[in-house]
Amino acid sequence: MKEKINFGSLCVKKEKFEGEIRPHQMPLFATSSFEFDTINQGIDIFTGKNKGLVYSRYANPNTTAVADKIARMEMFGLKGKAYAYLTSSGMSAISTLLLGILNKGDKILTQGNLYGGTTELFLKTLGRLGIETIFTDLKNINKVDDILKKDKKIKALYFETPANPTLACVDIEALSTIAKKRKVKTVIDNTFPTPYLQQPFKYNVDFIIHSTTKYLNGHGNSIAGVIVGRDKKIMESAVWQTLKLAGTNASPFEAWILGNGIKTLEVRMDRHCKNAQTIAEFLMGHKKVKQVNYNGLPTHPDHALAKKQMKGFGGMLSFELKGGLKAGIKFMNKIKFCSLAPTLGDVDTLILHPASSSHINVDKKLREANGITDGLIRLSVGIENSMDIIQDLNQAMK
Numbered sequence: 001m002k003e004k005i006n007f008g009s010l011c012v013k014k015e016k017f018e019g020e021i022r023p024h025q026m027p028l029f030a031t032s033s034f035e036f037d038t039i040n041q042g043i044d045i046f047t048g049k050n051k052g053l054v055y056s057r058y059a060n061p062n063t064t065a066v067a068d069k070i071a072r073m074e075m076f077g078l079k080g081k082a083y084a085y086l087t088s089s090g091m092s093a094i095s096t097l098l099l100g101i102l103n104k105g106d107k108i109l110t111q112g113n114l115y116g117g118t119t120e121l122f123l124k125t126l127g128r129l130g131i132e133t134i135f136t137d138l139k140n141i142n143k144v145d146d147i148l149k150k151d152k153k154i155k156a157l158y159f160e161t162p163a164n165p166t167l168a169c170v171d172i173e174a175l176s177t178i179a180k181k182r183k184v185k186t187v188i189d190n191t192f193p194t195p196y197l198q199q200p201f202k203y204n205v206d207f208i209i210h211s212t213t214k215y216l217n218g219h220g221n222s223i224a225g226v227i228v229g230r231d232k233k234i235m236e237s238a239v240w241q242t243l244k245l246a247g248t249n250a251s252p253f254e255a256w257i258l259g260n261g262i263k264t265l266e267v268r269m270d271r272h273c274k275n276a277q278t279i280a281e282f283l284m285g286h287k288k289v290k291q292v293n294y295n296g297l298p299t300h301p302d303h304a305l306a307k308k309q310m311k312g313f314g315g316m317l318s319f320e321l322k323g324g325l326k327a328g329i330k331f332m333n334k335i336k337f338c339s340l341a342p343t344l345g346d347v348d349t350l351i352l353h354p355a356s357s358s359h360i361n362v363d364k365k366l367r368e369a370n371g372i373t374d375g376l377i378r379l380s381v382g383i384e385n386s387m388d389i390i391q392d393l394n395q396a397m398k
């Protein structure tokens with residue numbers, strides 16, 4: 001959609017709001033339902049003849065306004081229009097979309113290094129319902145094409161780029177092109193880069209999901225997700241119906257908080273990128289560090305690909321300490337300034353040692369195959385003064 005204003009201004013401006021009152025900022029519509037003037041007005045809305053507000057599980061001014069803004073952000077500078085729904089979490093965005101577009105017997109093709117919850121959802125929940133998942137290396141485009149050609153049951157190609165924890169990237173354009181050729185729907189998790197740094201619709205991806213819990217909100221005070229798609233019919237029928245009937249809608253309050261967070265997305269992301277680059281370069285030169293994974297470093301295997309499809313390299317990085325598990329635990333215990341918290345994308349710097357926390361129960365061989373070595377530290381670089389982050393990392397490595 002051709003916007004009349006720049007991206008950062010779109011983020012800042014109040015969501016579109018239609019009503020008789022003219023609040024300067026979006027008010028919170030904490031109401032479960034909406035009244036009708038006449039019974040006929042209600043009938044027309046319930047039968048789908050007219051649009052209107054009925055019940056907040058169906059739609060609410062807060063969730064609709066924020067979803068519409070995210071759709072505009074994902075379409076920024078592109079032709080056409082996108083449609084979006086806010087969900088109760090990133091996981092519910094993924095489950096609602098896939099339950100909406102897939103049937104029993106359909107298969108999903110994806111990568112091995114997805115967000116952990118997504119892998120579990122595919123294997124444990126969708127698997128039980130007769131939707132099978134095939135994992136492959138999505139970097140091998142010829143192999144992906146071959147798998148899609150041979151297995152007509154594959155109805156969705158699902159990917160995430162950059163992915164945890166090594167920031168490995170896949171080629172959005174190449175994957176989208178072969179999926180279109182094979183009539184397979186593409187779904188991307190765009191949580192890490194946000195629409196500011198990466199616009200998958202540029203490459204004709206069918207659906208985008210976000211855990212807005214992370215960068216889009218950015219302040220660590222809400223859990224929500226969003227599904228964005230350009231096919232009006234699928235979005236307004238299959239996807240919305242699943243959302244409404246599974247009850248996976250976001251609450252007005254979460255939407256309202258998210259709306260506030262989005263206003264500063266551009267300035268936050270610029271600072272996340274700048275700080276992460278500075279810290280990655282500092283770590284590269286440190287004698288206690290074996291390896292640094294950041295897309296902005298020319299030494300990263302996917303530096304060129306990230307540069308092609310992203311506007312900046314984001315705020316996520318990981319690095320490997322010399323000395324393995326013992327060094328990792330010792331380092332974490334000495335951290336003072338950064339927060340030890342298992343989330344990402346917040347304004348403050350968050351630090352995680354997967355081997356002793358999120359992946360403690362995962363088989364060592366399995367986690368190492370995905371790049372999670374004993375000494376690996378994941379950093380969600382915040383927007384503080386980078387000197388304070390560096391000082392903390394430096395003293396913890398002493």
Ligand SMILES: *Cc1c(COP(=O)(O)O)cnc(C)c1O
Nearest residue numbers: 089090091115189191211213224
């Ligand atoms: C956090 C996260 C999710 C899940 O989102 P929730 O809001 O926690 O449900 C999905 N994908 C990625 C990449 C994430 O970081």
